Structure formats: structure tokens, C-alpha cells
Amino acid sequence: MSSPLRGPDRLSWLMLGTLALIWGSSFILMKRGLWAEGRPVLSPGQVASARLAIAWAVLSPAVLRHWPMLRTHWRPLLLAGVLGNGIPALLFATAQTRIDSALSGMLNSLTPLFTLVIGLLLFGTPARLAQLAGVLLGLIGAVGLVVFDPGAGPADWSLYALLPVAGTMCYGASANVVKHRLYMLPAMATAALALTFVGPIGIAGCVLTGLPGTLAADPAAWPALGFVALLAVLSSALSLVLWNALLKRTSAVQASAVTYLMPVVAIGWGLLDGERLGLLQVLMIAIVLGGVYLVSTADRS
Secondary structure, eight states, rough: OOOOOOOOOOHHHHHHHHHHHHHHHHHHHHHHHHHETTESSHHHHHHHHHHHHHHHHHHHHHHHTTTHHHHHHHHHHHHHHIIIHHHHHHHHHHHHHOOOOOHHHHHGGHHHHHHHEEEEHHOOOOOOOHHHHHHHHHHHHHHHHHHHHHOOHHHHHHHHHHHHHHHHHHHHHHHHHHHSSSSSSHHHHHHHHHHHHTTTHHHHHHTTTTTHHHHOTTTTHHHHHHHHHHIIIIIIIHHHHHHHHHHHHOOHHGGGGGTTTHHHHHHHHHHHHOEEEEHHHHHHHHHHHHHHHHHHHHOOO
């Protein structure tokens, strides 16, 4: 059973804009955590682990408050934690060792398309012909983004560009789980309890990946960790609460339309950081967003 659907109101649009700004900035924060002075500083495993551990620590007071809900809803919360936080954190961090932050943000715009497909296949969400056409259009654009790169080697570039696509699949699955299985929980409870399943893994990961040793040996690692902390607090803690609240106000597909603005923010940060943007990439992201438009407008009708 799922919650009643409501269209976006002014508060929902404000939440969408805030999420787009936060999530669109997450890719440059990830880049700053991975690189400093043109060299790698933290590994993808260290970035992902620290991100999960810090986000869990930030929301730990809410974990204690809402702990009794965990016994009843632990299965969907586990899925939301692993698919919405754990796996994507590692996938996106690994991808950005070889692709630009702007491209990572552009590929993230596939989230509403996978939200629709997974909802249709696994949750019985109805879909219109226009939405299916939007999915096809978006996938064509995504293939173009993976194939047409202005600067890197095509084989390695294409391989690593697939990781954010896999991450958006995870986000789409998580959005449906939250919408259809966790709609009765407060947004704060959903975010905090979902992180409970991956936060301890993040702490263990910090140790296993040698993060303390890296911090002791490399002075540049501390500022990098600071950017990861910002990433954790904004993109993995605060934004999760906003996202879950938004999912309760509107449909999962409509909420995923935050990806309209997110690539614009990510591209802006990338250009300011000296990244290149080819005309073919602009065309491909326009095709992806055209698909997202078809999916979301058909969902509102």
C-alpha cells in the first residue's frame, strides 16, 4: 500500500530547488575530497566510508529517538540505506577518479527514468506511453554522454562513466522503497534509520582503507576530509531528510525531477573548476532532460 499522491505545491518546489543546489554541488565536493593540487589524496573507499560515517553521526540523535520503528520496518529501511546511500556513495566516488564532476552530475539526471522503470516493474506503478517514450529518450541521451567525451581515453572513460548510471539505478530503487514501503514514517526517521545500516560499515571502512594513516601522513588529507564532511552533512544527511519529506508530499517520479536543475549546478561548478564541456555533451544532456520532462509531465497529468 502506498500513500496518496499529491502534486507539487510551492513548498515542494522550494524543496526541489534546495535539493538541486545541494546535490548539484555534491560532485565538486566529492572531487575536492579525492584530489588536491592535481594529485589523488583520499581513495574512493575512504571518501565513501567517511561520508557514510559522518552522515550517520550527524543523524544519530534521531536514530535514538526513532529506534523503536526499526524493528517493524527494518527490511525496507535496509534497502533504503544500502541502495540510497551505501552503494551509490562508492560508485560515484570511484567514477570521479576518471571522469569530470560535471559529467557525473549530468548522468545523475537519469534517476527519474529508473525510478519510473523500477516502479513499473517491481511496485506496480502505472505508466503512460509518453513516460515510456521519455525513458527511451533519456537512455539514448545517456548512451551519448558515455560515448562522446571531449578529452579522455574512450575505453577507460566509457567504463567509469557507467558507474554513475548504476548509481542512479540504486537511487531509483530507493525512491520507490521509500515511497511505497516507508511512507508512514517521519522523514527524519527514514533518513536516520536507513543510515543505521550503512553508518557502521562506513566506520569500519575508514579503518580498513587506512584513513587514519592517510590523515597522519599527508597534510592535504585534512582539507580533503573537510570537503567530505560537507558532502556528508549536506548531501547525505540534510538532503536525505528533505528528500524523504518531498517523497511524502508528491510522487516518486515527480520528486526525482530535482534532476532538472542538478546538472546545471554540477556543470556550473565544473566549468568554474576548469572542466571542459563539449557541444555533443550539451546536446546529450538536453536529450536526457527531454526524456525526464516527458516522464514527469505525464506523471502529473
